[in-house]
Amino acid sequence: MGFPIFYLLFGYSLLFWFAQASSWNMFTGYSGYFSFGQGAFFGVGVYTTGVLAAKRGWPLIAAVPVAGILSALLGLGLGFVVFRLRKLQGEIFALVTLAVAFVVAAIARVSSKIDGGSGIALNEVKLPDFLGSFPSMMFRLGLIIAVLTVFAAATIQHSRLGWGLFSINDDEAVAEGLGVPTFRHKMMAFGISTFFAGLSGAVHAVQISYITIEDVFSIRIPLFVIVMSVLGGMRHWMGPLVGATIIHTLTDRLNRAGDLDLFGGNLTLSLSHLNDVIIGLLLIVMVLAVKDGLWPRLARRRWAALAAFVLGVVAARIWIPDMSPIAKFVVGELAAVLVLLPPPALVSRWSSRSGPPNTPADQPPEAASV
């Protein structure tokens, strides 16, 4: 059962986002402490590979765990200072984490031992040959890290730590009153979260191939993990996965430059510009229609969503020839999303006309806003 190389590469990129979004969400989504600093930890991971593997000749396999540890140390150090201070909550915490990202970037830029402004090319890095060719190797590494990250997120969610984090999310003062060791919980969760962010970044450095401060520490990664997690749903470990899948497959497939000639050539719409408009619009619609993220709704309407997905893929297969499998997947996925958009009130009103009303026990918990 062989898959063409491209699916390995696409699979790797999806797994990368799974790891990044899950690692971010396992702290922010559960605890409600809005971290805007994913870039710092991702960046530490990337540059650890850059410095150890590219500049100093370490094998990649050795650099990766070190990257995770360094990232976690940064996270724990930050947490140690910040979590004790009562006033550093909410928006302030977000800004602190953002500031950390800026500072890490500035230090890396100024230090010629790290980057110094020249960037680092990673073509000479010793890759683990035992994992196969490059696409296979990346896929396998990405898979391992994503699985570990998601496993951690799921385990935390259903553990005492997770319960503690959710209670902090709901009301930290009350949680402390109940005896939840809030400082310890936050430290643990943040440490694990940043560990995986760094781990995933370390492997990704090889995919980037040429790392520069501007690119690695740009607002892109922090913003995307937030978008993916909020879209998918922040209080469940499946949320970031759903969000990542939708955002990544959409942006991947919509990336086609071409021109659409309308009105007999009088108006030419450049599709490469339309891409962003489409994505922006879809994002807005999805976010507004589904308050707590897509996952809770998907969990409840799963059969309808699955049916819509299958119908979408089949319809694409029949009516649009020459569509790649991923594109067909996107059509199906959009169809499924469509099914998820109508609000529960509307759906229960419609279904109550044909049967007994849904029990309120199925309502998902409200996601607390920061």
Add this chain to the structure above:
Amino acid sequence: MTLYGQAIISGVLIGGLYAMMSLGVSLSWGVLKIINLAYFSFILLAGYGSYELAATQGWDPFVTVVAVVPVAVVAGALLQLFFEKVNIGEFESLLVTFGLFIMFESVASSVWSADFRRIPSTANPYASSSLKIGGFAFATPQLSAFITAIVVGLLVKFLLDRTYFGKAVRALAQDREMARAFGVDHRRVAVLLAGLASATAAIAGVFIAMSQALFPGLAVEWFGIVFPVVILGGLGSTLGALGAGVTIGVVAAVASVTWGPSYAPLATFVILIATLLFRPEGLFTRKASV
């Protein structure tokens, strides 16, 4: 010493521009609990509007404010009305405005292409001009932005301290539910505030077009200016934004002259971290004010 003096002046003035750029995000996040990335787009598009009028229609760059600001105010007010209608949450606002942000970048790229757009000197004498006092030069665009920022700051201070609107804003910032209980019309206050914030963004855009070249991807580069200003100045504080902008401008300028421009960002961010550790509500806010 003139070197340091001149650098500091430059830093102070550009701080005014930074403040104008950041006010929208700061007020929106601090008072309305909306992380509005669309303000970056407003700055950019206002800049493009100014460019278009000045470069192709021959308007004086200062005068373009008259055309550009009302459009921004209306857009900002409408956007806020929309947010009120859907009762948007904080995280959601980040995503929705991010969607708007990338859409606006596309629009700019489609209309003006991705290439640099700079008002030529023949149409814009201000980029190179300055006011000279005592051997020091005060560059015109930055000086104008600084003066405007002070005026806006004083205006907002007046509004906040002396008017009902101001009290309403402060009440909302402190405790939204209580404010509503006391009859503050959240919607009206929010829309007016959004209009004001959009106006400052548009003015910032005009001054940017007056001093720099524009391209669609430029707005992303401003994140690294606006968020530090917001952090230092404290969310929701107008005078804080001004103080923060000036602080950042001056610190960067002094670092630039002492160690070289490549050290300017590091100096800025060290101040940032120090502030957050010791006075996280911002350097310039009193604890319970806007």
Add this chain to the structure above:
Amino acid sequence: MTRSSRSQFPKGLILLVAFAMIAAACGSSTTDTTAGATPDTTAAAGTPDTTAASSTPDTTAAAAPSGDPIVIGSTLALTGFLAPTAAIHKVAGDLFVKQLNDNGGLLGRQVEWVVLDDESVPDTAASLYERLITEDGVDAIIGPYGTGTITAAMQVAERYGYVMPQHTGSLTYTYGYDCQFPSWPAGRNPNVTNSELLYDALESTGTPPASIAFVINQFPGTMYVAYGQPDTDEGGAVSIAEDRGYNVVLDINYPSNTTDWGPIAAQVRDADPDFLFLGALGVDGPNLIAAMDALDYQVPGMFLQWPAPGPMLGAGDSADGAMSVTAFEPHPPFTDDPGYAAIAQAFSDAATAAGLPYTAFETQASASWAAWQILVAGIEGAGSLDQAAACDYLLNNTIDTVFGPVDFDPEQNNYYGDLSYIKQIQDGDWVVVWPANGAPDGVSVQYSPEG
């Protein structure tokens, strides 16, 4: 819906997806064939047509192209901070492909150019090139715009054995891949040749500067030219200036996203150099000039590394006399060749239609053109789409480009020597001033320390 069935759902979904992914991982090792490496027997027309690599449209070979189109894939920075200049490469590439198709296509087939947006991000560029090669199965590739994305894409090209002509990579020392072909004509050591050329030009006036100030953008390429390869003893513009007896009065670097030029202008004024070497990108030039004007200060002369040429022309009187490097300018003697004159005009028209504010067919556009010429020459030379054959052909033959005939030297990372010129703003427009064989009649370097 019971509680237990709802909590099984995510696990079930995950297991399904995981199974699919593991199956993909296990099955993959047998399918590592590189797409496009097999010789394309339908188009093996025999003798390589070298005339197609020249400038003049070849009206004798205008047989209508037939059969499946040849697909050439690449990315470009259509969005992001590299987009302003990448826009030029899009226009140049579109024009080249159009003319190619109008003149019989490639190997008798139509050419289709697929361009994806790498958003100025090396990461994205790498994934997109892998996609173009493995999913879309493109027949050939050409490089993106910008050092970062080029360096990333090159590793992908190397992995799959694709010939990669690239136009604007500035980290010459990292490009060790045998089958990458740089079209940028500044040679393997711009850190040496660029500044030697400039200093020669200045000295040709008889009144060279005594002191030079260096203000360098912290971008890898500009840092390389100014200081040489990092972690080596190689020098760059600064050390060469010292070796040649110039007094270096200032040597500072600035972040690429600098917004406050006041302090930098103040430092330059304080140093009071006879000449300013600005390792500039984009609109750094106009920004610094405006800031210096605000201080009522002008440098007697300045050099900009890789500025966007258009905005410099609108930067006022102080920009007069500013210099930069170029490889081609749309004026004689470059346009003495009617073929290239026609191309320059066609490009100008196309750029205007695309809404670009500056439409001259100069360095960037010509480098793009040369890269396409190289690609076409390689394929036609090999007589097929076999990448190894094309690479071989390019390495062993002299290739005709807009910059003249070039020979790729594998010892020099396939660089073929320095064919660049110094250009200067005179009478409101850019014109080549040095070496003299590139300057129009009566035009020469204008510089004196008095300004």
